[in-house]
Amino acid sequence: MERIISTSSDRGDVVLDPFCGCGTAIHAAEKLGRSWIGIDITYLAIQVIEDRFKTWLPAASYKLNGIPADEMSARKLAAHDPYTFQQWAVGRVGGQSRGKGADGGIDGEIVFQTGSQSYGRGLVSVKAGRHVGPDMIRSLCAVVQREQADIGIFVCVDEPTKDMKSEAHGFGRINLPGGDRPRIQIVTAADLIRGPNLGILTALNIVASAQAARAVARKQPAKRPSPDDLRRQPELPPMPIAGGKTSKVQPSLPLGEPLLSHPQPGRRHRAKRS
Template identity: 40%
Template sequence: MLCGMGTLYYGDNLDILRRYLGDATVDLVYLDPPFNSAQDYNAFFHEKDGSAAASQIKAFEDTWHWDTEAMRVYQSVTEQPGKVSDVMQAFYTFLGGNDMMAYLTMMAPRLVELRRVLKPTGSLYLHCDPTASHYLKLLLDAVFGGQNFRNEIIWKRSSSHGDIKQGMRRCGRIHDVLLFYTKGDSYPWNPVFTPYDKEYVESIYRFQDEKGRRYAEDNLTAARPGGEVSYEWRVKRRKNSDERWIADLEEEHLHPRKGWEYLGVRPYKGRYWAYSKQNMIKMWKAGQIIHRRTGFPRFKRLLDEQPGVPLQDIWTDVNPLAGSEKERLGYPTQKPLALLERIIAASSNAGDLVLDPFCGCGTTVDAAQRLGRKWIGIDITQLAISLIKNRLYDTYSKRLKIETIGEPASPADAAILASQDKFQFQWWALGLVSARPVEQKKGADHGIDGKILFRDDPRSARPEQIVIQVKGGKTGVKDVRDLRGVLDREKAAMGVLISLHEPTGPMETEAASAGFYTHKVNGRQYPRLQLRTVKELMEGRSIERPSTVAALDDTFKKAPPADAQPTEQNELEF
């Protein structure tokens, strides 16, 4: 049975870190905090005909502004003596009260908390762009200590930006920055190797053996002696042939065979053999020595036996996600899975705990799950939590166990969320039926809060719609009539009204009068207008609709299934 290894938290990551995560509990932190990228965090919208979804969700803008709240946090940070306070005051002197200062002010207490939850052997990678990287590096030096800075990694995130015709008067900006820090001197590092460049292979590994394997010739001599390394190396071959010399291990030269020639070879003047005669014999028997026309031995370094180039701090081999790739889920700032897999593989071990406090579309937790790590993801929107769960279920099946903290656990909790934030409540309720939100702006909803798309006839050019309305307040028969009007206007197959309160008799009568939707292939009928309470949905009574067995679900763009399922891990402990 597939078991989950992680927990999703809904809420402000600063509050979550302080309330739920104990000291020294996390092995690896990756964070990609948003700043002024002119991007909004969007849902995984997808249309089968390739067109962009007509309406997308703005979960939150990724720009922080200098305001009263930012000043309050700044004062709280600078009241505590130490290097963090010193660097923040220096920032304010230099920057004043602008958006960058607000961003650094919001990041400072979060980085302090992230260091607290890291184990003494823990590592942190902060992903940013050159707009803020120089400021963030100073802030990280203050939090972690400059001696614990390990790398500034450059990731080439796009091929080129050719905006000269639009008046660009600078080099194209095509890279992101990853700042790698550790909590101390002892931390996991699993060597990662990258493939050799094609030019390097063709110039160095330019020989091929009889099996077609590429190899390079390498030196077998050394500048300094180490033991008995001035011996004569004996070789032999047939006379008047183009055959390579072979080692004369049997010392056949003492009793020469007819038609053979023999040769003794010593190191060049002033040099010594790099290996003892016994080791040279072992290498010959292992096929690791070849001889030149002069009879001089050379080490045969096979390309396919080399690990590659040790990972450097410029990464050009992890490509950004193209719009056509299966991995692409429609999230503008989505990072490639390969990028997170590299970080997690290098700086953690199986069973370690990985934390992403800005988990967005869930790439970090997906990579951690694939690599057999436990994980924690935190996000400030119910929308992101629902999207991440959809991604993980599509990838690993719904047998995956995911603990979610911060979401309503009862109808009473749902009522509290509805009173606090109408839109977070809507996004959470839509997640109960795996519907996608449809409106981008917080305003008039035109009678639709979410949609489910399905195809009961695979030959259909466009999917059918189930439109969803979510009501956190009192409801009446007028709401049902309005939803019926939306069904007719949108030519939708079905509609569902989700509410906190039990529907009245007249509401149920009005819903029943809408009739039925008939499945295009098997003829099964479903109530065209359905009423569901939050309590019913939380207890497992879902909506009546064509199942994924009898219809294709087009609601979200699907994450590709994992090639291999991870092994079971222990539960998280805090």
């Protein structure tokens, strides 16, 4: 991309990438002193580009458009596009989104630093709707316990109720790099705009975070399926007992009968003299 941009533009020109993805083209344009505009449809791509610039081009100056800049825009995003709100919220708390599909109660995962070569693990649950309650907090507590994670982050739009705070408080506390905090922390849309202070360090780019997450997962003991998990597994399809063609199947012999076939005498070969 650097060769293409350097040969087709001059310093100060504008490079447009309307499908910028992970930001390779705009990264090259920034290095070569070009102005640039990058466009992508997913917030996850923007998060990757931001992590990329923070890691390799920390002095770069740019402006983000199309993502919530205040609490009102965050609420509108939650109402009109809950999945994009989920991606944005997970990124704001320093995590990585799990994507669509069955998530087992986990919308995102955070890998945070606890030492120079040690990491902790947090799980994120995002609820973009207005109907939230203590049952959702209890569900997150169960998921954190099941996954043997260190903390859980519950993201909602409005302020939590008294019962929700009580459920979160009852799950206990943990000592984090930022001090003593609840193991279950509740974050609102207003907190996401201000920048939530969760007491953790997530100054990792997205690639390093993924590598750290795999390292943490390898250290976790293997989970044994519960009886409910086994019941939910699909049944095995019907399998034929006899395989192959019936003409080649060995006929069964009575156990008391001797062998029906006798060894045939071998043929004698005469040596021929030349």
